[in-house]
Amino acid sequence: MTDDSQRNFRSVYYEKVGFRGVEEKKSLEILLKDDRLDTEKLCTFSQRFPLPSMYRALVWKVLLGILPPHHESHAKVMMYRKEQYSDVLHALKVVRFVSDATPQAEVYLRMYQLESGKLPRSPSFPLEPEDEVFLAIAKAMEEMVEDSVDCYWITRRFVNQLNTKYRDSLPQLPKAFEQYLNLEDGRLLTHLKMCSAAPKLPYDLWFKRCFAGCLPESSLQRVWDKVVSGSCKILVFVAVEILLTFKIKVMALSSAEKITKFLENLETGLSSSGWRL
Amino acid sequence: MAQQANVGELLAMLDSPVLGVRDDVTAVFKENLNSDRGPMLVNTLVDYYLETSSQPALHILTTLQEPHDKMDTDVVVLTTGVLVLITMLPMIPQSGKQHLLDFFDIFGRLSSWCLKKPGHVAEVYLVHLHASVYALFHRLYGMYPCNFVSFLRSHYSMKENLETFEEVVKPMMEHVRIHPELVTGSKDHELDPRRWKRLETHDVVIECAKISLDPTEASYEDGYSVSHQISARFPHRSADVTTSPYVDTQNSYGCATSTPHSTSRLMLLNTPGQLPQTLSSPSTRLITEPPQATLWSPSMVCGMTTPPTSPGNVPPDLSHPYSKVFGTTAGGKGTPLGTPATSPPPAPLCHSDDYVHISLPQATATPPRKEERMDSARPCLHRQHHLLNDRGSEEPPGSKGSVTLSDLPGFLGDLASEEDSIEKDKEEAAISRELSEITTAEAEPMVPRGGFDSPFYRESLPGSQRKTHSAASSAQGASVNPEPLHSSLDKLGPDTPKQAFTPIDLPCGGADESPAGDRECQTSLETSILTPSPCKIPPSTRVGFGSGQPPPYDHLFEVALPKTAHHFVIRKTEELLKKAKGSTEEDGVPSTSPMEVLDRLIQQGADAHSKELNKLPLPSKSVDWTHFGGSPPSDEIRTLRDQLLLLHNQLLYERFKRQQHALRNRRLLRKVIKAAALEEHNAAMKDQLKLQEKDIQMWKVSLQKEQARYSQLQEQRDTMVTKLHSQIRQLQHDREEFYNQSQELQTKLEDCRNMIAELRIELKKANNKVCHTELLLSQVSQKLSNSESVQQQMEFLNRQLLVLGEVNELYLEQLQNKHSDTTKEVEMMKAAYRKELEKNRSHVLQQTQRLDTSQKRILELESHLAKKDHLLLEQKKYLEDVKLQARGQLQAAESRYEAQKRITQVFELEILDLYGRLEKDGLLKKLEEEKAEAAEAAEERLDCCNDGCSDSMVGHNEEASGHNGETKTPRPSSTRGSSGSRGGGGSSSSSSELSTPEKPPHQRAGPFSSRWETTTGEPSASIPTTVGSLPSSKSFLGMKARELFRNKSESQCDEDGMTSSLSESLKTELSKDLGVEAKIPLNLDGPHPSPPNPDSVGQLHIMDYNETHHEHS
DSSP states (O other): OHHHHHSOTTHHHHHHHTOTTTTHHHHHHHHHHSSBOOHHHHHHHHHHSOOOHHHHHHHHHHHTTSSOSBSHHHHHHHHHHHHHHHHHHHHHHHTTSOOTTSOHHHHHHHHHHHHHTOOOSSTTSOOOHHHHHHHHHHHHHHHHOOSHHHHHHHHHHHHHHHHHTTTTTGGGHHHHHHHHHHHHOHHHHHHHHHTTOTTTSOHIIIIISTTTTTSOHHHHHHHHHHHHTTOOHHHHHHHHHHHHHTHHHHHHOOSHHHHHHHHHTHHHHHHHHTOOO | OHHHHHHHHHHHHHTOSOHHHHHHHHHHHHHHHHHOOSHHHHHHHHHHHHHHOOHHHHHHHHTOOHHHHTOOOOHHHHHHHHHHHHHHGGGOTTGGGGGHHHHHHHHHHHHHHHHHOOSSOOHHHHHHHHHHHHHHHHHHHHHOHHHHHHHHHHHHTSHHHHHHIIIIIHHHHTTBOOOHHHHHOOHHHHHOHHHHHTOOHHHHHHHHHHTBOOTTTOOOTTSHHHHHHHHHHSHHHHTTTOOSHHHHHHHSHHHHHHSOHHHHHHHHHHOGGGHHHHHHHHHHHOSSSOHHHHHOOHHHHHTOOOOOOOTTTHHHHHHHHHHHHHHHHHHHHOOTTOOSSOOOOOHHHHHHHHHHHHHHHHHHHOSSSHHHHHHHHHHHHHHHHHHHHHHHTTOHHHHHHHSOSTTHHHHHHHHHHHHTOSHHHHHHHHHHHHHHHHHHHHHTTSTTTHHHHSHHHHHHHHHHHHHHHHHHHHHHSTTTTHHHHHHHHHHHTTTSOHHHHHHHHHHHHHTTTSOHHHHHHHHHHHHHHHSOOTTTHHHHHHHHHHHTSSHHHHHHHHHHSOHHHHHHHHHHHHHHHHHHHHHHHHHOTTTOOHHHHHHHHHHHHHHHHHHHHHHSOGGGHHHHHHHHTOOOHHHHHHHHHHHHHHHHHHHHHHHHHHHHHHHHHHHHHHHHHHHHHHHHHHHHHHHHHHHHHHHHHHHHHHHHHHHHHHHHHHHHHHHHHHHHHHHHHHHHHHHHHHHHHHHHHHHHHHHHHHHHHHHHHHHHHHHHHHHHHHHHHHHHHHHHHHHHHHHHHHHHHHHHHHHHHHHHHHHHHHHHHSOSSHHHHHHHHHHHHHHHHHHHHHHHHHHHHHHHHHHHHHHHHHHHHHHHHHHHHHHHHHHHHHHHHHHHHHHHHHHHHHHHHHHHHHHHHHHHHHHHHHHHHOHHHHHHHHHHHHHHHHHHHHHHIIIIIHHHHHHHHHHHTSOGGGTTSHHHHHHTTOGGGSSSOHHHHHHHHHHSOSHHHHHHHHHHHHHHHHHHOOHHHHHHHHHHTOOOSSSHHHHHHHHHHHHHHHTTTOOHHHHHHHHHHHHHHHHHHSHHHHHHHHHHHTTOOSOOOHHHHHHHHHHHHHHHHHHHO
């Protein structure tokens, strides 16, 4: 009841009339006030609403387990994380894997490699595909999260989640994508199949990198809100929606290479066309 | 002539294309016309226009002014113009209406012209003109009555025209009826185009003829002409005698003329007296025909009137009655215009004329077939004309009577043949023959009624009816009747079939004894026909007629009247007629039409001509002309020519009329034929009807039979029904009886049943009683037994009572003895009881109190328990929370630790890598150099370490929270900052050796310790070094090592040899742990002979010790 009293008394009517998300921020704040943060509630919230940017980092950290649900231990845990970060960074610097000139994303990658014990013998070794994925995500994350410690941790945990939690579901996504596309627009799918572009679509970009580098930051944040909160299916819908949005252009393209190329270089087109999720 | 040539040139110039010239010429013409009053110029203009149809000429002509347009006083031209106008008018009724006033004007002027006679116009011409004006009057009055009458009214209301009206117009008006349009129509209605659309030209002509009372003009279609004839002729005659109503109607103009034919016929038919005659007359007339057909007439059926006979054959035939009429009127009344040559003829002669013409047809009609008769009649008539003409000079009235207007075509034809062509006559004759053939040919197919279908018959029938009517009326008023009869006979004419005349002929034949004149006339006629020589016979007939004038009435009277009245009537009528004739001669004017005058003129002229031709030799012709016209012979030729022209015009006009009539005839004939076809169809239908009637009769008979049979059957059925009814009745009766019986039996049955029921009830009651009594009996017996047992008990009790009484007495005795001791005991007992009771009560109270307290206690404890549980739960929660929190932290720490582990691994890897490289560079050289330098370096290092290392170590310890093994890491890493100088300076390498983490020194410690011991001679010191060189507590190595060392430290490391063995074991373990590193220490054994600094070792030892202490604490 106290929660309700704090909330805007009009909120009930807002919802009735159909204004969703007027009180999102407030409700999120209420959620965050709980001493033991309820991760489940936070999950559902972030599934349903886009997170306010000021709370995004916090929520992501909580959801990804970087911060414990207890407010008390936040400071301490964060200190640990920070120290760990600095230690690892230091170590990397010591072994001269990383210098000040190294791009931040690569730094994160090396750190991640170090922590996971996969650090190659030499920085000049060619990168594994999964490392590329990490790099892409890290790059995108870099833009979203200011603090480098946070960024590293979120990226690390995010990738971790992809590799553990979604390990089984991610390979199924292309199939689901085709299925939904068939439901939405069978002609488009047949066109893709005709061009034999269906198997060559940038599934890696979409589902492994979670559109990192493909969508503009604001859109990507929203997509990742869902991904962080535990739904990887959003990726399929986003992909279907992208195809439907650019249906005319895609239909106009006849070869699989062109289609793939077009879809891979979407970000410019999307930002220019004002496409939003 | 010069002027004329000039005019010719001017005319040629009139059509010049140059406008100026044309205008000049027209100006000249106009000037001339204004100045010159002669007709010459105008005539040339007209001629020119007719030749070239030049517009300017027309223009000049149309703008002619006063003197010229009125110039023409030539009667011939005027008459021609008027006739043309009359001919044209019916053809252009609609388009001519805008010139209506002009027409009226023409009429007004010409009529006044007739009277005033401007210039020296011959009377002969005037007659022509007058006739044409008369015709114009008829035409205008017939076509536009309202307009015309209004014109007359306005025109003749002026005083200057009054005379003209009196003299000319009024007589004309006497020859017309009141036009129906005057009553129903209006001025505008007359000019309505719709009125004219329905009418063809000949219709218009006939319309005009209908309103005419002039027998020559009038139409005969509806019998007006007849009544007119009668009325025109006889009013004066019958005026005194009119006793019968019929005559009155005949006499009065309005009535007689306006009554339509059909009504008059109806009247006739309604009069009962006539019926026998009308029926008988046809039977006599047509013996061969069926009685039915005699009454039947297509004209009656169609509601049509007979058309006038076609001009070809009719005129000669019909001319006779007309001529007679004209003859009488002309003769009796004289010419109103005062025609010069005519002299009033005697009345008797006129009648004789009548007779001639009646008898003539009779004679001609004698041949059975029409065609033959006509063929024969025509020449005979022609001959008669000649005959009449021949004697014209001697007996003008007679000749006049024979040649009539209707005869004119023939007559004119004769004249024309004299002049130019005989062909015309032939043509006409041919046409007439053709027509007659057509009519007869059409009539012939209907042989049974052929006579009636012929146009003549139609006339004959009404005629005969009229005749019979007149005969009937003559029975009432004898004096007048002969005339109608006559007229009808006249009208019938010679053309009517012979049969039609039989009713007249028969009485005539019957009245043979009647005046001889009649017979004479007949004989004379016969002779006239049989002997065609004209010269001799006419006189004889004339004589005959003259003497036999009265007889024509006689033979009719004989039909209807007794002879006694006959003579008287004859005398009377004779007188009256004479008087009337005289009076009409005085009145003169009204009834003579200009036509008649013209006719007479022509006849006269023809007669004179023929007579002169006969009498006089040709050269002296001029004398004859002077005798007639009184004009000089030089003018005579011109006059004659003009007259000829006039006559020709007249002829053309008449021909036009004839053609119109012919058209109409044909149309009517078509209708007749249609009617005949319908008639035949009707007859066929009637036959069918008859057949059907026969059938119906047959059916009726059979119906009757069937009815009879049916009635028989009905009777049989009735009898059967009655029988059955009686049977039914009997059966019903039986049934009722049975029913009654059964009812009786049922009632009886009911009674019986009731009885039985009653008896049963009674039985039940009796049974009940028996039972009751039995029960009572048993009860009584029981009571009896009871009472007996009671008695026994009573006896027993009594005995007991006695015994007890005795015992009581005994106890009473005993009681009295023992009464004193018992009371104390009881009291004591009571007191004891009371105490005991109180005690127990207090005890109970105590117990309850305790119970309460304990219960309260229980409650308290329970609440406590609950609280505790709650608390416990909270605690658990909290614990969980805390656990979670701790776990979170722990996880973070663990991850950190993991990271650290990774870091160290990385570092180790790095170090090993470096070692590997170093080795590669060349071991031996270094070894030698190092041996020398090692000692120095060690010494230096010891000094350095003693000063600063401890501080740095402490700092490191704080940082890394008790990570022993890593205490020295910062330094080597810093020193190792430049890996490129790895293989370079030996000092660096030596320092690195010294600063290597625990393991290498430790590894080295083993082998070198012995050396150290040997060199330094301090075995005790060697032990701490080993202890100090223990790896970090948390690493696997460290754990192991510590376990091992702890045991040794506990045992105070009494066994020196143990150290070496220990180092050995450690070495193996290490080699196992880090496969790559395993060999390195072995290899390093050689190059690291120099023992670690004892100070540093001690330092380490202290540190370690402290740490262990710390750990233990």
